[in-house]
Amino acid sequence: MVGAHPKVMERLIETNALHTVGYGRDQFCKDARDIILNACGIENGEVYFLEGGTQANAVVIDRLLDHNDGVIAADTAHINVHEAGAIESNGHKVLALPNHDGKLKADEIRKYLEDFYNDATNHYMVRPGMVYISFPTELGTIYTKKELEDISEVCKEYNLPLYADGARLAYGLAAEGVDVTIKDIAGICDLFYIGGTKCGTLFGEAVVTRRPELLPRFVSVIKLHGATLAKGRLLGVQFATLFTDGLYEEIGKHAVKMALKLKEGFKKKGYKLYMNSPTNQQFFILPNEKIDSLKEVASFELWGPRGEKETPVRFVTDWSTDEKDVDSLIEKL
Amino acid sequence: MVGAHPKVMERLIETNALHTVGYGRDQFCKDARDIILNACGIENGEVYFLEGGTQANAVVIDRLLDHNDGVIAADTAHINVHEAGAIESNGHKVLALPNHDGKLKADEIRKYLEDFYNDATNHYMVRPGMVYISFPTELGTIYTKKELEDISEVCKEYNLPLYADGARLAYGLAAEGVDVTIKDIAGICDLFYIGGTKCGTLFGEAVVTRRPELLPRFVSVIKLHGATLAKGRLLGVQFATLFTDGLYEEIGKHAVKMALKLKEGFKKKGYKLYMNSPTNQQFFILPNEKIDSLKEVASFELWGPRGEKETPVRFVTDWSTDEKDVDSLIEKL
């Protein structure tokens, strides 16, 4: 990991000595809000800035769900696997459905809901209260516009908010073959967050909604979760920069280009894909000895426990990935 | 449902006018505790009386688990399906493994734990903190002694308390083909509860442990959960009665005999078993028209949502089931 994109860092330096009010009530946050809503094609929406992805998920989901409601998510969802139980610690069950390359299927959500509402004992079961998807998914894959619309349709039938985790949104919007824009996400989902931490900022995520009534008293709820940033403007400054002069797109495109080059390189050398990802996360299945030797020259992670002979691994590119490093790695495969 | 077994009711009447101290510190509770520990073959253990099964599970599990710990359970477990999210509402994730006729397999628990401890990111995952089983299971099946010992062995390897939900314990201990006694349960599991509500009392469950150090300050934790009974002696009186003169065994045997007769009846008439249960819960797959007509003459439940043509149903017997009613029902099949 590196710090922030140079342009973001530059703005933080430029604005460092200015005095502003705290806790996100400053002009930088207001401007960033307007820029983001405009980019999303939302007229009467709201934007809230938080510090990290797990935090954004925990606070938003806790706010959306009533007592004994749960959140429908793929079993591979970040909230189901890698957030140390943050959702449950706030009292809510993750209702995990089988993933399909990291994605939920509209039909399976509908079936789940039908079964729930047809079960005579459902008042003693956890009521599905919302649907969580990630774009791109934890496996680097993306939903098509049609898939999102289908899920949204089910959600509307059952009056469930649809929420998208966009920790790596920039890379999803720049994915190979993507037919979804940020305006599509903003219009189809009820809420989503725009990832900053993994897409150019020092830290920070922007929760965006076209239905602000879904998040009543959210400023207090954020505080309650210990998630209020005193110098809130830091988030305003950073997000305004990301959404000025096409920086967010640029960041996404570079990383995806590097990732696809890497995928091509692995494929040419005969390695198996664990997942065919069109975004900045690439998953391969490597022999364990290969993993051990590559560890010396590249940075990547095992994806789950080490297998007996081979193990899935994940490589991640971002805006800072240097093409020379990609080329050099491919040579060493 | 009926009230309490006549012998239990009789004791409540006999003791009704006596003055005792409250909150379970009376002599009836002390006596019941001693009788139960003796029946379980436990020398230095402890017994706590609670009012219901969901409550017992919620309070015990909340006490056993540390922050960000979860409880391993079969996906069919009562805590995973029919407790309205009580476990999660206390902050804990149910780590659901596939059930095998309602049961967990020791090997699959071990595999899950190995994978967890081999995953380099496990400090951001929910740590398995205990194992929950039910005896008999929610599908009426029972573990063999060997199966329990195998699960216990895994638990010991990973230092996880093994807890058994005995809501219907009497019927499990009297099951056809059972090779497990209450002493086995008490010795193999670290904690379990003896179901009263479904086995002869007006209400109440007795949490038993041979390792009292697992439940520090449990009296306060019970109160915190709103689970303290002011006239605690009601539970002492009832449980002492259940465990005097073999009443608990008698209750179990009668119900199981009735259930097996019912199963035989359905089988003879050509109906399919949904589950081959040796206990007081019997599951059949019935054509929907049959369900509709039987509803007039018998009390049973759909097991899950109604299917298109046929649906699993559950019949439950207990100590109060009249053999004439069973015979009469079988005739009407």
Next chain:
Amino acid sequence: MVGAHPKVMERLIETNALHTVGYGRDQFCKDARDIILNACGIENGEVYFLEGGTQANAVVIDRLLDHNDGVIAADTAHINVHEAGAIESNGHKVLALPNHDGKLKADEIRKYLEDFYNDATNHYMVRPGMVYISFPTELGTIYTKKELEDISEVCKEYNLPLYADGARLAYGLAAEGVDVTIKDIAGICDLFYIGGTKCGTLFGEAVVTRRPELLPRFVSVIKLHGATLAKGRLLGVQFATLFTDGLYEEIGKHAVKMALKLKEGFKKKGYKLYMNSPTNQQFFILPNEKIDSLKEVASFELWGPRGEKETPVRFVTDWSTDEKDVDSLIEKL
């Protein structure tokens, strides 16, 4: 403590062998609900039966409050002192105001609310979300009708539900000098509970509201808290009996008569009142040696920690208190 009032016990015996549906959906519960609503003068209200007072408070308050809402209560309130943190364990702060003989004052509630809404930082403070009173209070005192109306007026101004803990309601309604009826309570408070445990039943409290919309999905929320009684009818049977043929009034009157006789006895012997209570709880300040000698012949509690020379104590009467025992105790003073 004794068991249930003989008439309550009798009905439990009479109905013990009947088969009914479970979980409070039976006819006994429906009848009890209608009888109670009628007694309360409520046309379109709802009644929910729970097992104990701490539980009733915890479940009702958890349902009423939104995230980061707190409950205004006297600092002597049961929820603030003697429920082991049950309210906080569900995430809510008790906003304790100074008590006046156990009571809140309408003016002080208003001042607290004004200050809160005039504080520019109140979005980072706990928002008052409801008001909790007890009738009678934990110190045995009662509100006048005027005092209740004044508190209700403040609550309406600020749109806060007013909830009364009626653990000992029977004794408050029969208090010396009372000008409040159960219909007044039901009409002035938004919700309250009718205490059964301390007023004639084996256990159980009836939560009553003329505004059922305040408790959405309450059946699920009760389950979530582990507070659902499987044989729910036990509560219906008991409460129907309490509210038939004036039994609840009779219970209250007898206990208060005994309590006042006891107070008179202590006063005549020159002992100081700790609180001048018109209900079934009586508080005296006794020299420590007197406490030690009385412990042999009567049942009472220290009220707080033992003082150096003298200590407040509490005597409690109920429907089962025998006048001969009162006389005998007075003689021994």
Next chain:
Amino acid sequence: MVGAHPKVMERLIETNALHTVGYGRDQFCKDARDIILNACGIENGEVYFLEGGTQANAVVIDRLLDHNDGVIAADTAHINVHEAGAIESNGHKVLALPNHDGKLKADEIRKYLEDFYNDATNHYMVRPGMVYISFPTELGTIYTKKELEDISEVCKEYNLPLYADGARLAYGLAAEGVDVTIKDIAGICDLFYIGGTKCGTLFGEAVVTRRPELLPRFVSVIKLHGATLAKGRLLGVQFATLFTDGLYEEIGKHAVKMALKLKEGFKKKGYKLYMNSPTNQQFFILPNEKIDSLKEVASFELWGPRGEKETPVRFVTDWSTDEKDVDSLIEKL
């Protein structure tokens, strides 16, 4: 509010492009940890970096307290007033004692604990599980070394961890008349946090303890609270800078000098002190018209709700306060 101290900002720029591992496992964090432990005179301790003060309090307190434990704090404590109920939302009661100029008194803590342990019903009360103090307090005051030692002594008697909120620690350590060093704090308290956000960093607080066993599995607990910073090194870089070449001291001294000058100015003009603070927060009681006119030329807050004629206000200085602005403000008084 401004951004970070120029030296901190400089280091963030210098290190921005470096690649490191994430989540605080990098060398910058390790170095910062060592520098801090050394500054604190702790040999075998631990340091954890979090993003904000409310978060630090919530996570630490949640980790320290067992079920049904509460935290003793002054009624003016940040955790009791201005954290939107964060402590309660994690299930814990704040046991508020009267403040004395923002401070707790050792004797009153001891009395509270004695009363608790002498109360026969204390198993149904919230058990005091730790003591929270702030240094400096929310009212700008500081404890003497003797006062801290006395509180620590009570804590040791009752085996309660003593935790200090050091959101403004730099200004406390530089206070007029202070006799406490950071080593004293570190040695007397079991844990404390060094405030970064208000003392020179962009954001961030460093939780320090000489008893790491008090925070088991803290990395997971932090994640569970959504408080893990992906680019954790940002905190390491900033804190290492604060504790290099005396920057933290320098920051504290400048702010306090400015604050005392301001206090002198107000006093000379005849304004009343609301609190006689020796640190960077200064509290005056101003006529409401004065407040309105000053609002045009200076930045300060009402302290609580606006009074009828006059209102307490708070002025805060920090490392960035320009002496010319102080002088200019004083002239305008």
